Amino acid sequence: MTALEESVRPGQFFHIQCSDDWRNLLRRPFSVYKFDRRTRILEFLYLIKGSGTQALMKKRPGEMLDMIGPLGKPFSLPAGDASILLAARGVGVATLHALAQAVPAEGRRAIAIVSAQKRDDLLAVDDLRQSGAQVYAVTDEDGTSTMDQVGKLAEMLIEDYGISAVYTCGSKRLAKLMQNLATIHNLYAEIAMEAHMACGLGDCYACACPIRKEKGIEAVRICSEGPVFPLRQAVLS
Ligand SMILES: Cc1cc2nc3c(=O)[nH]c(=O)nc-3n(C[C@H](O)[C@H](O)[C@H](O)COP(=O)(O)OP(=O)(O)OC[C@H]3O[C@@H](n4cnc5c(N)ncnc54)[C@H](O)[C@@H]3O)c2cc1C
Numbered sequence: 001m002t003a004l005e006e007s008v009r010p011g012q013f014f015h016i017q018c019s020d021d022w023r024n025l026l027r028r029p030f031s032v033y034k035f036d037r038r039t040r041i042l043e044f045l046y047l048i049k050g051s052g053t054q055a056l057m058k059k060r061p062g063e064m065l066d067m068i069g070p071l072g073k074p075f076s077l078p079a080g081d082a083s084i085l086l087a088a089r090g091v092g093v094a095t096l097h098a099l100a101q102a103v104p105a106e107g108r109r110a111i112a113i114v115s116a117q118k119r120d121d122l123l124a125v126d127d128l129r130q131s132g133a134q135v136y137a138v139t140d141e142d143g144t145s146t147m148d149q150v151g152k153l154a155e156m157l158i159e160d161y162g163i164s165a166v167y168t169c170g171s172k173r174l175a176k177l178m179q180n181l182a183t184i185h186n187l188y189a190e191i192a193m194e195a196h197m198a199c200g201l202g203d204c205y206a207c208a209c210p211i212r213k214e215k216g217i218e219a220v221r222i223c224s225e226g227p228v229f230p231l232r233q234a235v236l237s
């Protein structure tokens, strides 16, 4: 068995038993948000949505949590030391924060576009900055998050920072924009995809989603074949 500090990678997730309640019979997946290899402290960033996340919220310090992980395929970095661009909407920023936290050790810098409906909904901005990322926050409230504006911002960042790779999570529209920019600028690009999960281990196909492969569109299991995929393979329409 590999020690936790050696096996956790950005892009991976843990499948968490949120409570013993029948409504939470199925585990819920949460991305690695922060991981400190020295202290072995693992952090998640989650939005409260339903019974699972409500039960998680009620956990108290010191309580045991039953979780399986790390699971899934992590992000990859292309060769070199060029800066990378992260483009996240909402809580999609969680998994990208883990990547931002890891890249300084690779001699790289992360530039992050963080998008949300309102200024108060912006997540992880301070943590991203603390991890060394340059952050550009955009919101619907300020009228700065339209695809036109984010496209112009991303074009500028790609040029100014000599970006070689782009990573996205949390919004199909944002992912589509990044897919186009990656094609135009010939960038390495990945997406962290989401789906409802049951087993989380590749056995039940509950998380099957379409992905573009050489022979056409195929169903893949997000939990075991992803959640990270090449962005060019994502079916976003
Ligand atoms: C690989 C992966 C990583 C994830 N990482 C995070 C994370 O870091 N932080 C975070 O807040 N959330 C994350 N999620 C989403 C998280 O798993 C769900 O929000 C959670 O399972 C909701 O559980 P619940 O019992 O609170 O809500 P439920 O009662 O299960 O659902 C509440 C509402 O959310 C919708 N929903 C539930 N799961 C998903 C999903 N996967 N995609 C879209 N809609 C969904 C349901 O349709 C329902 O409308 C991740 C999902 C995946 C697949």
Ligand code: FES
Residues within 6 Å of the ligand: 196, 197, 198, 199, 200, 201, 202, 203, 204, 205, 206, 207, 208, 221, 222, 223, 224
């Ligand atoms: S959740 Fe069972 S195969 Fe993915």
